[in-house]
Amino acid sequence: LTRLRQSLCALALSTLAAAGLARVVPLAGQTPAPQLVLLTADGRRPIPAFAIDGQDRVALDELATVFQLAVRDEAGAITVSSAGRTAVLTPNQALASVSGRLISLPAPPVRVGTRWFVPLDFIGRVLPLLTNSPIELRRPSRLVIAGNLRVPRVTIRPEPSAASLRITIDATPQAASTITQETGRLTVRFEADALDVTIPGVQPGPFLQALRQLDQTALALDLGPRFATYRAATLPAGSTTRLVLDLLPGQIETSAAPPGTPAGTPVPPGATPTTDPSAAPSDPPRISEELPVFGQPLSPIRTVVIDPGHGGDDAGVRASNGTLEKDLTLAVAQRLKGMLESRLGIRVLLTREEDRTMPVEQRTALANNNKANLFISLHANGSPRTVARGASIYVAAFNPADEPRQRSGERVPVFGGGARDIELVLWDLAQTRYLSDSTDFAAMLEQELRVRIPLDVRPVAPARFRVLASANMPAVLIEMGYLTNADDQNLLAGAGFQNDFVQAVFTGVVRFRDHLTATAGDR
């Protein structure tokens, strides 16, 4: 069969050479077409394309430059060589012969002036065989992908409704993504080298003004005036990762506020909305109950314990406007739990789900017993001076006198005789081995909080806090602001602040997770 093909090919070539029928198209027949974009590990570069004779084509000499091919035009046949392999193109024949194998093309090569042009499919059908390397042509997006790059196809489908806007984003093959919120914009960034994305036409609306590709691996959703918050869930569907993103309106403050609260004033945490449950500060998004959420199995953060400070008989700080620290911490903790669960697909536990008294040591014990990878205690601060304001992050501190007792050893007998040393970590000093990680996490939180909410003059500090000392994992205590300060107490009770705060902590957790992943080998 191979010999037959070779014979046919040789016959065709000789026939063409004899007939001298190599087709020459006048220059006037060459019109520019949307260019191709070549993606390689080194970056991207354009490849000009032309519409010639009703077919999108690319110049053979251009491909020769890009893919280091040798092109010869001999006796009416064109030979293209690379790495010891040769492809033969035949004028007037929609065929190419590569090492004796015939490859069909949608049209024969054409000559314009001194240049030969081949159909775009030459790139995807002939070049991989010729160069013996993966080269893929994605005609709809006009991408040429050379090498083993992750370039998922991304399709976007907006589904507006009266109360929200759902955007479904499919990535094929599967690609994880992270969402970050900045002023007026949501950014969806994929774990990929590039995106093969088709942006649908979107009419500017109350939730979404525009949808665009931000850069090589990210999409930008320019938000509309009704947008207040969002929820998201990811789930694999075959070879596709589906991200469902709901853009939600803000709470209706006059209806969500308790009777007697003036319209437009911040809603105290714990207030129950009557019209829009999804936007209530006390009712965080529970997307995890609506859609299955799948996390990253190798993530170093699989369980997070959030500790809403105080509760029950212990109200914590009482603000002059009636806000209680215990209510505020619970409301924000529930928001944060919803966001971490829905967007990261991880297990999130609260030390208390309702208003009840809970001893400090039981809070840390819950985290230790559930083998949490991260512990976040939420509080609101108070000072004898009302001028103090701003958020701060605390990591554990220990008395110098405790250092010698931080770790101790004990010899225990083993089967078969002998003994071995085991390391004992005292319960009330368990945090000592995680202080470095806790400090790293605190620094990331500071960076994320700084761009969103007011910070204390000393935003990160060590403190001898009981709830941190026994934590057997990275742990921080966040004071969201001072309820003894008039500006802070109004700010902290508002949904806008709580959204910004939760977003900052969420982004901090994602950064810390990535930091742990990147440094896993050093541990």
Place this chain on the structure above:
Amino acid sequence: MTPNRLGLVAAVVVAALLAGWGLFTALPRWFGTRQQAAAAAEAAAPGDRAERKIKARLFYVSDDGRSLVPVERDVTYAEDTARQARAIVEAQLVPADPPLVSAIPPGTILRAVFVAGTDAYVDLSGELVTGHPGGSMHEQLTVDTIVSALTANLPKIASVQLLVDGKELDTLAGHVSLSRPLVPNDAIRQPSAESTP
């Protein structure tokens, strides 16, 4: 009975009377005078010591509400460390005159102070907890007010443990661990000394 024998008996009787007077009257009088003098001296001495003062640094909340600043005050002198510690804490618990602000809840009284080695144990009344308005910053300031007042003025005291109504507490208001003696927290103590007459 011969006159000689009669004189001898009379001499013995007189000697016995003198001995009895001396034993039961003169000697107790003389000894009682010494005791009274000693008692008077003893009574006079505390009065003298009560007048003696030392300059001690007490701690109050800074203007920004995030740290403690030292303020020099006269405090009653005491010869031993425990008594001096008690005098300092009692001075620290006196309500502060404006513009000074104390981080100690009003109504808190001192129950006892005792010293073991370089650790001081300060037993305060329940108002320290029930009157505390909460907040980790306020709580740190409260704890460190007592810790700093003792460690800054008494070189023999390195750390301080707070007790409330004679008992050890986990925390005052949910944050700072009180399960062990604490050293001063440099993070909330301003080094610059503010002196007021």
